[in-house]
Amino acid sequence: MGNGNVLELKGITKSFFGTxxxxxxxxxxxxxxxxALVGENGAGxxxxxxxxxxxxxxxxxxxxxxxxxxxxxxxxxxxPRKAMELGIGMVxxxxxxxxxxxxxxxxxxxxxxxxxxxxxxxxxxxxxxxxEPLMQSDSKAALGKLAVSIDEMxxxxxxxxGHMQFVEIAREIDKKNVRLLVFDEPTAVLTESEASLxxxxxxxxSSEGIAILFITHRLDEVMEVADNITILRDGEIVxxxxxSEAKLDRIAQLMVGRKIERPVLPPRKSEPSEKDVVLKVxxxxxxxxxxxxxGLNLTVRRGEILGIGGLAGHGKxxxxxxxxxxxxxxxxxxxxxxxxPVNDPKRALLSGMAFxxxxxxxxxxxxxxxxxxxxxxxxxxxxxxFLKPGVLPNLRLEDRAAVREHALEVIRDLDxxxxxxxxxxxxxxxxxxxxxxxGRAFTMEPEVLWVSEPxxxxxxxxxxxxxxxxxxxxxxxxxxxxMTSSELGELRKICDRIAIVYRGQIAGVLPPDASDVDFGLMxxxxxxxxxxxx
Amino acid sequence: MSDESKADVRQYVRNAxxxxxxxxxxxxxxxxxxxxxxxxxxxxxxxxxxxxITRIGMNGILVLAMLPTLACGVxxxxxxxxxxxxxxxxxxxxxxxxxxxxxxxxxxxxxAIPLAVIAGYLYAMLLERVQGQEMMVGTYVGFSLxxxxxxxxxxxxxxxxxxxxxxxxxxxxxxxxLDRTFGKVLNDFLGFSILDVYIxxxxxxxxxxxxxxxxxxxxxxxxxxxRTVGSNPMYARSSGINVQGxxxxxxxxxxxxxxxxxxxxxxxxxxxxxxxAPLTAxxxxxxxxxxxxxxxxxxxxxxxxxxxxxFHTLLTIALPVTQTVLQGxxxxxxxRMIMSNGMIIYALTRAERR
Numbered sequence: 001m002g003n004g005n006v007l008e009l010k011g012i013t014k015s016f017f018g019t020x021x022x023x024x025x026x027x028x029x030x031x032x033x034x035x036a037l038v039g040e041n042g043a044g045x046x047x048x049x050x051x052x053x054x055x056x057x058x059x060x061x062x063x064x065x066x067x068x069x070x071x072x073x074x075x076x077x078x079x080p081r082k083a084m085e086l087g088i089g090m091v092x093x094x095x096x097x098x099x100x101x102x103x104x105x106x107x108x109x110x111x112x113x114x115x116x117x118x119x120x121x122x123x124x125x126x127x128x129x130x131x132e133p134l135m136q137s138d139s140k141a142a143l144g145k146l147a148v149s150i151d152e153m154x155x156x157x158x159x160x161x162g163h164m165q166f167v168e169i170a171r172e173i174d175k176k177n178v179r180l181l182v183f184d185e186p187t188a189v190l191t192e193s194e195a196s197l198x199x200x201x202x203x204x205x206s207s208e209g210i211a212i213l214f215i216t217h218r219l220d221e222v223m224e225v226a227d228n229i230t231i232l233r234d235g236e237i238v239x240x241x242x243x244s245e246a247k248l249d250r251i252a253q254l255m256v257g258r259k260i261e262r263p264v265l266p267p268r269k270s271e272p273s274e275k276d277v278v279l280k281v282x283x284x285x286x287x288x289x290x291x292x293x294x295g296l297n298l299t300v301r302r303g304e305i306l307g308i309g310g311l312a313g314h315g316k317x318x319x320x321x322x323x324x325x326x327x328x329x330x331x332x333x334x335x336x337x338x339x340x341p342v343n344d345p346k347r348a349l350l351s352g353m354a355f356x357x358x359x360x361x362x363x364x365x366x367x368x369x370x371x372x373x374x375x376x377x378x379x380x381x382x383x384x385x386f387l388k389p390g391v392l393p394n395l396r397l398e399d400r401a402a403v404r405e406h407a408l409e410v411i412r413d414l415d416x417x418x419x420x421x422x423x424x425x426x427x428x429x430x431x432x433x434x435x436x437x438x439g440r441a442f443t444m445e446p447e448v449l450w451v452s453e454p455x456x457x458x459x460x461x462x463x464x465x466x467x468x469x470x471x472x473x474x475x476x477x478x479x480x481x482x483m484t485s486s487e488l489g490e491l492r493k494i495c496d497r498i499a500i501v502y503r504g505q506i507a508g509v510l511p512p513d514a515s516d517v518d519f520g521l522m523x524x525x526x527x528x529x530x531x532x533x534x
Numbered sequence: 535m536s537d538e539s540k541a542d543v544r545q546y547v548r549n550a551x552x553x554x555x556x557x558x559x560x561x562x563x564x565x566x567x568x569x570x571x572x573x574x575x576x577x578x579x580x581x582x583x584x585x586x587i588t589r590i591g592m593n594g595i596l597v598l599a600m601l602p603t604l605a606c607g608v609x610x611x612x613x614x615x616x617x618x619x620x621x622x623x624x625x626x627x628x629x630x631x632x633x634x635x636x637x638x639x640x641x642x643x644x645x646a647i648p649l650a651v652i653a654g655y656l657y658a659m660l661l662e663r664v665q666g667q668e669m670m671v672g673t674y675v676g677f678s679l680x681x682x683x684x685x686x687x688x689x690x691x692x693x694x695x696x697x698x699x700x701x702x703x704x705x706x707x708x709x710x711x712l713d714r715t716f717g718k719v720l721n722d723f724l725g726f727s728i729l730d731v732y733i734x735x736x737x738x739x740x741x742x743x744x745x746x747x748x749x750x751x752x753x754x755x756x757x758x759x760x761r762t763v764g765s766n767p768m769y770a771r772s773s774g775i776n777v778q779g780x781x782x783x784x785x786x787x788x789x790x791x792x793x794x795x796x797x798x799x800x801x802x803x804x805x806x807x808x809x810x811a812p813l814t815a816x817x818x819x820x821x822x823x824x825x826x827x828x829x830x831x832x833x834x835x836x837x838x839x840x841x842x843x844x845f846h847t848l849l850t851i852a853l854p855v856t857q858t859v860l861q862g863x864x865x866x867x868x869x870r871m872i873m874s875n876g877m878i879i880y881a882l883t884r885a886e887r888r
Binding site for chain 2 (some may be wrong): 326349365367378381394396
């Protein structure tokens with residue numbers, strides 16, 4: 001690659017509070033090149049983009065090391081505006097469009113061509129009239145480049161999602177100096193036909209000399225359009241290859257691959273078996289924004305730890321939320337053969353299930369209440385524990401002594417570091433808050449425990465403690481655990497089986513010691529074994 | 535005194551200060567200085583104290599009505615007039631039947647409470663549709679209901695000559711005396727005087743019963759569920775609590791307390807005030823509970839009690855004292871407005887957004 005590079009990143013290194021998230025990342029792009037950047041959740045893709053666009057969060061956390069070179073000149077990008085001036089555009093995953101404006105108004109927003117009028121001569125350029133014919137013809141031209149037929153006068157709010165995506169792109173390419181476009185998971189919300197239209201549009205753009213950085217975890221799309229592929233893992237570039245040399249399974253392996261040391265877990269009295277099913281989920285559909293579940297079937301064996309993995313946005317988090325009734329759901333859930341109604345948290349909890357939410361602060365805790373209140377409240381409300389005897393069940397009083405005794409016990413068993421059971425949960429560290437959430441669930445003495453992202457946002461030491469606790473309760477109390485996690489590594493550490501979710505359905509169930517290739521392919525929607533069969 | 539016990543005392547004072555908070559400290563100091571002025575001006579302290587105690591008893595339950603809505607996350611119940619009107623309908627109906635004394639008061643309650651439950655339920659249904667703007671909508675629900683009820687007072691088929699306009703013989707009067715029915719039944723029950731100060735025992739007992747009952751309610755299963763809904767609806771849902779049900783219950787409870795509160799207020803005042811009188815019924819109650827230290831996030835029985843005592847003592851004392859000091863210039867009404875509305879603004883702007 002010569003001096004004709006559009007963009008060159010040299011030795012980008014970034015750490016947040018001592019954790020290195022990007023390590024010596026180099027990347028260069030030629031005009032008209034489609035460069036795919038692939039990696040798991042948390043591989044460092046979004047941090048890299050935040051650096052490229054000069055987002056405030058980077059500077060608030062101490063800046064970064066390394067150099068950005070645009071068009072042969074070293075530049076400092078300290079704001080998204082600066083990135084725009086340099087001709088770097090971004091197509092967002094979530095649309096930044098105003099629903100009540102027309103397509104052309106959205107495309108030209110804040111860059112409207114104007115003509116002078118009487119008022120603007122008197123009071124300044126802010127009062128100039130919009131040049132609407134020009135806005136419309138420019139928009140038409142931009143949309144034309146993408147080869148899509150979208151009416152530039154239509155209101156954005158009334159359009160299908162796929163069209164909004166094109167409006168976003170049109171807005172970026174309408175900027176006259178645009179040299180590089182970043183596509184961040186552009187096909188995540190699109191249907192398959194829309195996605196293929198988008199890929200075609202990307203190719204057209206690249207043929208006009210615009211370089212494209214394509215961030216995705218859909219490997220088949222990468223194979224279709226990318227010229228070069230860079231694989232990022234744990235903040236490091238592990239491999240780079242032209243497409244001609246790339247193979248799907250090789251990329252998958254590189255993306256996921258890391259040595260998993262599976263610790264020797266304590267044995268059970270009897271191993272879970274297919275014959276003893278505790279929970280059966282049929283055709284579950286959950287309407288959870290961003291994590292939709294679309295007709296999923298799942299079988300949970302008594303006494304096992306079942307892992308649910310998959311990439312963000314494919315619905316793995318929606319499963320537990322749907323079964324417990326936090327989001328509107330439909331389908332059949334049967335525990336021990338008895339059907340449990342969906343959309344009714346109370347019945348779900350009464351059936352012997354408990355739930356630790358992925359949204360610890362939003363759903364899992366009462367931040368301004370004491371530790372003991374957080375621990376006992378669900379068990380009190382659902383099972384009527386910790387109440388003094390009384391005539392009217394709903395007016396029975398809280399049994400302070402029993403609450404305090406139980407809270408002290410949980411604090412000791414789960415090793416919650418605090419000043420005492422009356423401390424407010426808000427003041428605890430993330431790891432200890434998570435233990436309170438677990439304590440809340442364990443207090444229910446559930447047969448089946450749903451745990452979502454139990455180690456998200458807590459430090460490394462606490463992560464291990466939380467995993468150990470899950471194993472302990474599984475082994476000592478025979479508690480069946482269904483654990484959802486974005487970290488495949490931790491699923492492989494403690495789970496008996498791992499189900500991978502793709503597009504709202506189970507793509508397959510793998511043993512924890514299955515190969516990286518299998519996991520990688522399955523998460524990307526390409527099941528090696530399935531293909532062999534068909 | 536050893537260093538250690540000095541440190542203990544300092545810690546104790548600091549804790550007490552933190553518990554109380556700066557605004558309450560200022561108000562207490564202001565209150566004490568008003569008393570000091572009253573002593574210096576040689577005013578009749580016994581009357582001031584007696585009036586204060588009576589006003590506290592009169593308003594206590596109306597202030598208490600703020601707690602259920604605050605607890606369940608609906609916010610301050612600016613729609614208090616909904617309950618107040620239910621109470622007033624109970625009062626005039628009981629009077630129309632000519633019931634006297636405790637029987638009259640009990641009948642008024644017996645009519646008012648079911649009405650308040652129904653009205654509170656409908657009001658809760660409405661609030662459920664405007665989540666996030668309950669306080670704004672509540673204010674206007676109160677205003678419109680009071681105005682709408684003006685027609686009811688005029689047209690309702692009450693025939694007791696003591697209650698209807700003397701001229702024309704139709705429609706209830708704006709102010710109806712309770713002298714011959716249940717006026718002061720609570721105030722005079724077991725009332726006694728000590729150091730020239732009259733203690734309205736029945737009134738204070740009645741108020742006390744409700745405060746204890748509500749305090750116990752918030753320690754019960756349903757009360758804790760209500761508080762949970764207020765502090766984190768998602769946690770509540772994930773604990774199998776019926777979130778909408780609890781919000782509805784909170785609004786109904788508040789409305790019922792408002793109905794009982796206005797009956798207590800009226801019997802002590804000696805008059806029933808109709809037509810536009812309930813228009814601003816919510817504001818003193820809102821100001822009281824806020825002065826007591828409640829916020830949209832946290833409100834306790836203690837806040838309601840302290841707020842009632844501070845706010846109403848202040849109003850009772852400020853009026854005669856300023857009048858004595860300024861010799862006839864009547865700024866008390868203005869001072870009252872500034873204080874109660876200012877307190878509402880202060881507390882609402884300070885409140886953390888959820």
